[in-house]
Amino acid sequence: MGDDEQTGQPTVSVGEFVRAAPARLGLSVLAGGGGLSVRRINSSRIQKLGLALAGFTHYIHEGRVQIVGQSEVWFLGQLPEGRRREAISNLALGRISCVLVTKDLVPPAELVEAAEAEGLPLLRTPLVSSAAISVVSEHLQQALAPRELRHGVLLDAYGLGVLIEGESGIGKSECALDLIVRGHRLVADDTVEVRRVGAERLTGCAPELLREHMEIRGLGIINIRELFGVSSIWAGAKQIGLSIRLERWGEMKEVDRLGVDVSEVEILGVRIPQVLLPVSPGRNLSTLVETALRVHLLRARGRNAALDFVARHAALLAHEAGGAGGGGESGEPGENVSAAARSDFSDEPEEA
Amino acid sequence: MQERRVVIVNRLGLHARAAAKLVRAAGEFASVVRLERADGGASADAKSILSVLMLAAARGTELKVTAEGADEAQAVEAVCRLIEGGFGEES
Numbered sequence A: 001m002g003d004d005e006q007t008g009q010p011t012v013s014v015g016e017f018v019r020a021a022p023a024r025l026g027l028s029v030l031a032g033g034g035g036l037s038v039r040r041i042n043s044s045r046i047q048k049l050g051l052a053l054a055g056f057t058h059y060i061h062e063g064r065v066q067i068v069g070q071s072e073v074w075f076l077g078q079l080p081e082g083r084r085r086e087a088i089s090n091l092a093l094g095r096i097s098c099v100l101v102t103k104d105l106v107p108p109a110e111l112v113e114a115a116e117a118e119g120l121p122l123l124r125t126p127l128v129s130s131a132a133i134s135v136v137s138e139h140l141q142q143a144l145a146p147r148e149l150r151h152g153v154l155l156d157a158y159g160l161g162v163l164i165e166g167e168s169g170i171g172k173s174e175c176a177l178d179l180i181v182r183g184h185r186l187v188a189d190d191t192v193e194v195r196r197v198g199a200e201r202l203t204g205c206a207p208e209l210l211r212e213h214m215e216i217r218g219l220g221i222i223n224i225r226e227l228f229g230v231s232s233i234w235a236g237a238k239q240i241g242l243s244i245r246l247e248r249w250g251e252m253k254e255v256d257r258l259g260v261d262v263s264e265v266e267i268l269g270v271r272i273p274q275v276l277l278p279v280s281p282g283r284n285l286s287t288l289v290e291t292a293l294r295v296h297l298l299r300a301r302g303r304n305a306a307l308d309f310v311a312r313h314a315a316l317l318a319h320e321a322g323g324a325g326g327g328g329e330s331g332e333p334g335e336n337v338s339a340a341a342r343s344d345f346s347d348e349p350e351e352a
Numbered sequence B: 001m002q003e004r005r006v007v008i009v010n011r012l013g014l015h016a017r018a019a020a021k022l023v024r025a026a027g028e029f030a031s032v033v034r035l036e037r038a039d040g041g042a043s044a045d046a047k048s049i050l051s052v053l054m055l056a057a058a059r060g061t062e063l064k065v066t067a068e069g070a071d072e073a074q075a076v077e078a079v080c081r082l083i084e085g086g087f088g089e090e091s
Helices: A014-020 A070-078 A081-090 A109-118 A129-143 A172-181 A224-228 A285-300 A305-324 A333-343 B016-027 B049-053 B072-084
Strands: A010-013 A028-031 A046-048 A065-068 A098-101 A122-124 A147-151 A153-157 A160-165 A185-188 A191-197 A201-205 A213-216 A220-223 A238-248 A263-267 A270-279 B002-007 B032-037 B043-045 B062-068
Touching: A010 A014, A010 A129, A014 A129, A028 A109, A046 A129, A065 A129, A070 A081, A081 A109, A109 A122, A129 A191, A147 A160, A153 A172, A153 A238, A153 A285, A160 A172, A160 A201, A160 A285, A172 A185, A172 A213, A172 A224, A172 A285, A185 A191, A185 A201, A201 A270, A220 A224, A238 A263, A238 A285, A270 A285, A305 B016, B002 B072, B016 B049, B016 B072, B032 B072, B043 B049, B062 B072
Parallel strands: A046 A065, A065 A098, A098 A122, A160 A238, A238 A270
Antiparallel strands: A028 A122, A147 A191, A153 A160, A153 A185, A191 A201, A201 A238, A213 A220, A263 A270, B002 B062, B032 B043, B032 B062
């Protein structure tokens, strides 16, 4: 895993690809093992060598996996030996990331020799091209997804991935521990590997080393699965649905008193809802986080108590204004004020 | 103890978002700040949003703002300025 220095696009070496690829791909290295750690893949899209073998080499993308299937092997096989060598040398094998032969086909000896000479990893899979392409693309999409390490705790609570963030020492881990004791699950403590999957989904998981572990000041490093059982751990990646940011009471610029506005945080270009929770002695953080989750889930199902309350209050004000006879200029002053007060929040989804 | 009377001037009255602003402003001060309807109706702790909303103060309602504490004069001034300015909304 690494990043292309110019574009910031994550890349994987061919060796990493071979190691991490799904077992059903059954990859073996036929030749060019020397290039495994040097050559890098930077795209989840594949390419078929087809036309390039026929001489049209302008369109070769160096960072993609090049597929050689039945048609390519057949095409090379029917060429006279001299033309076959020429076709292979035209490929400029020095710059291609790797070549994947499908269907357990036997590639021409000239290709094997050239790959070995150039240090081009020549791989093979028993899968037919169509199946191999879909497995490779899916795996590379995951492996090449933009990622970021974030300082925080990721939990699975009520089925929702919750990222708890805040400065060091504010009590993220203690709060998470409290939630685990209440039956929620730990995904990652301290450092969360966040990935963007597709255009608008974020998932997080624990770095290999930290998996199942937490550090609690005064207790040191503890293993959550050993202490609280298998059900206290979420193994693997969890989609992140909500961010909760803990801030010291005095340092918060604005504390939301109504709960009508939804704030958001942007991670890897994806916006997710965020709740800012002021922390101070006497506020039970885990209860607050649990309640924030319930509020979030209820809103996701279309119920918003804060908005309903604001509407009730607007109706009351309208009634007051109408009753006092002082506020309105039209025939139905009350209705006007009420409607206007509600429309003040019209950026929020509200029942018709 | 400081006291002043103000009239709600903005079109929507002391609605939810305006009340949130008022509570935030009052919260900046150490003094106890209270709002009371001049007609003798409800009275409210200006630092509690639910309490302020209970005033149901529509446009034209007269309120008595009182504060007691070290910074009472500034507190009354700040709260009255906010109300008289229509909470910064166009009216």
